[in-house]
Amino acid sequence: MHDVAARITLFPRVIVELGMGDGRLLESLAKRDDNTLHIGIELDAEQCDRARSRIVQDNVLILNGSFVDMLPAFPNSSVDQFLAVLPDPAYIDEKKAREWDPFYRTVYSKMKKGGTLQIVTEITDELLQPVGDGEYLRWAEWLKATFTAAGFALVHQREGAPVEYPTRCLDQFRGDPERIRMTTIDLAKK
Numbered sequence: 001m002h003d004v005a006a007r008i009t010l011f012p013r014v015i016v017e018l019g020m021g022d023g024r025l026l027e028s029l030a031k032r033d034d035n036t037l038h039i040g041i042e043l044d045a046e047q048c049d050r051a052r053s054r055i056v057q058d059n060v061l062i063l064n065g066s067f068v069d070m071l072p073a074f075p076n077s078s079v080d081q082f083l084a085v086l087p088d089p090a091y092i093d094e095k096k097a098r099e100w101d102p103f104y105r106t107v108y109s110k111m112k113k114g115g116t117l118q119i120v121t122e123i124t125d126e127l128l129q130p131v132g133d134g135e136y137l138r139w140a141e142w143l144k145a146t147f148t149a150a151g152f153a154l155v156h157q158r159e160g161a162p163v164e165y166p167t168r169c170l171d172q173f174r175g176d177p178e179r180i181r182m183t184t185i186d187l188a189k190k
Contacts, residue, residue, distance in 0.1 A: 023051025152187035
């Protein structure tokens, strides 16, 4: 992890994608902004190998491992933006909030003042029925309240996922907007 701290100092901005999958989003962002270090963390070694074989930008660092284990080694106040696109339910599920809350507090400590955390997540009905507006709004409000209680400032929250984000799962989920309702929440460090 010493290499990460050294690489971070070489760039004016740092973006970290938590659970980058095959790295398509990371690659897309890195191609648009070569003055930023784009770090992808992914537990699945096969996905990391796939990303490394395809991504050629010098401003990309791919780390294979658990972001829960790796993130504490990042320097405090060193990251401009964290991205969590469709995080594993273990890191966003309402019933497990007490378990994942300490992780997002670590994320907060690693963010620069004014840095952001963007989470793109989804709600589904247990029986895969359409998700009603009331259920969606209650859930979106719960997300906002949970993260602001952890110290984050709400910047923006909107239904859906950013259209410019190219991921396999987002593309699939966009095809069923009644049963898989997504929200994007942008949070900042005060």
